Amino acid sequence: MGTDRRDSNRTPLEDYALLSDKRTGALLSRQGSIDWLCCPRFDSPSVFSALLGDADDGRWLLSVPDGTVVERRYLDRTFIVETIWQTAAGRVRVTDLLSAEADTQVKELDQRTRVIRRVECVEGSAAVEHDLRIVFDYGRATPWTRKVVSGTSREPGLLSIAGPDALFLTGPALDPDSADQRRRDREYEGGGSTDGQNRPDDPQGATASALVGHFDMSEGDVLEWMLTWHRSHLDAPDPIDVSQALEATAADWEEWASHISVRNRQEELVLRSLLVLRALTNEATGGIVAAPTTSLPEDFGGQRNWDYRFTWLRDASLTIGTLVDHDFTDGALHWRNWLLRAVAGDPDDVQIMYGIAGERKLDEDELHHLGGYENSRPVRVGNGAYAQYQSDVIGEVMLALSALRDAGVEEDEFSWALQKNLLSFVERNLDRKGHGIWEMRGSAQYFTHGRAMMYAAFDQGVRAVEDHGLRGPVGRWSSLRDRLYEEIMEHGFDEELDSFTQTYGNEEVDASLLQLPTTGLVAADDPQMLGTVKKIEEDLLDEHNMVRRYRTEAGLDGLPGNEYSFLMCSFWLVEQYAKSGRHEDGGKLMDSLCGYASDLGLFAEEYDSGSGRLAGNYPQAFSHLGLVRAVDALEGSPRYARA
Structure with missing residues (x-):
């Protein structure tokens, strides 16, 4: 056989x-x-x-x-x-x-x-x-x-x-058509059984x-x-x-999309990306999945295959901000209400991701009977990362809810009380190490991006009190914010490298550092940020100027194999270029990235520059969010000329 x-x-x-x-x-x-x-x-x-x-x-x-x-x-x-x-x-x-x-x-x-x-x-x-x-x-x-x-x-x-x-x-x-007959035909032609019930490797x-x-x-x-x-x-x-x-x-x-104007290719991709965000949303609950697929590989033939059919607080939060920016306040409110239901209860039980209706148990399993896309195994359902602690998540939630407030959406008693609980959660975990935005499966660390998002969480709490008249312990939040600022500048910035680092005490950089300006910790054109961008360009760009998340060869993620460049990270670099005056560089990179979309305007998680193929789960909400933000940043650049 x-x-x-x-x-x-x-x-x-x-x-x-x-x-x-x-x-x-x-x-x-x-x-x-x-x-x-x-x-x-x-x-x-x-x-x-x-x-x-x-x-x-x-x-x-x-x-x-x-x-x-x-x-x-x-x-x-x-x-x-x-x-x-x-x-x-x-x-x-x-x-x-x-x-x-x-x-x-x-x-x-x-x-x-x-x-x-x-x-x-x-x-x-x-x-x-x-x-x-x-x-x-x-x-x-x-x-x-x-x-x-x-x-x-x-x-x-x-x-x-x-x-x-x-x-x-x-x-x-x-x-x-008889499956038995088709099986016999295959056996006759190939000399052996390939029937699903008789394959020794997938019983x-x-x-x-x-x-x-x-x-x-x-x-x-x-x-x-x-x-x-x-x-x-x-x-x-x-x-x-x-x-x-x-x-x-x-x-x-x-x-739903009737008010969006389309004048060029980039605006077509923005329209399609916003539609993708709606398409990946459960209309009844408001939960948005990171992608509709599982186990599409980050490395063809490799083991980095994960189930993305769940709702990450990070993704939902970024979606809220993007929708607000594009006048979809009602849609953003739908996502906010999902988020509030999902994290309701004991704030110490906050997870990084949930099921579409807010389910908490997302145990990971492997399906050995499936061969995997291009023989990339194992095929996984469920995602064990739901049990991780990632210190950035609450900061992203607070930034998103702040964007809703700034857009004129009033807080109700439930939503603001829950946000105060979330800040209490951050305070109780102030000295706790985490696994980072990329869900590292190695040992926990103090990730600089995560610590900066904790800074952002308290900063948004202070803003809610000072700018919107909400009630809260603004003195304590302000003190914790300032403490985190001093800590990050002491341990998360390497003077010799002239760069922020991936974690405290190492010399690696990470694409998530491109998001530091969104936290309010540092401006996009600050010399410390410009030095960080230079280091990222030296260490993380591939031959097509695409950005890798981090150097997998450094071994921090605890996983075998490599991965391709991440589209979201590359869009972050466009955004950084646009906000720091490098308009021409941003425009050139954006033009290249737009060329990696499918003919229907869809992006996966990654792009393999060597083979010219999309890789990872598809279509990927994170990538489409990144595109919208990058185009918005370029549109706001005074010297950027649209194609």
């Missing part, structure tokens, strides 16, 4: 489009395969897992076999994808979306996920092929599929059930059953499929009208 795994997914990340219904997200490849979808939430177990394995780990392929994709785009200001296929004989338009319509008749926990795929032959004739493979629970649960009719409309369809999950497919009829893998179809189309023909997730104990749901769902979904996205 063969022991080698099937080839894992090699579709470049930039070839994927994001679909979103503001509860979950799907990744759709350029060639028409939905390779990742979790239902009904971003952090639910996946029903399509080919992103982290292969087709038999679940996917939905809809393609024109003898055609070529000549165009794809998002319909303006939406997450509806339109793909144009060209063949020798005709032209086909495929429209893909997650319906964003609210299902008001269903309780929140039972809300449905609807994937809609519409195919229209717009010219000549063409053949369309369909291959749907469902494997629930991250590829571990083979469904039972049978023909049924929906609840009240009696629409015929195929119902796939496993455990608590069900998917109901309606549309042109598909035929079951939990399940066998996918395929639903296939071949459709000959002529000009004017339209085919429509709808795949609806629902709780398996409920009846198969009635399908909704595809044209109405498309129209309503488009209107919802368009209305």
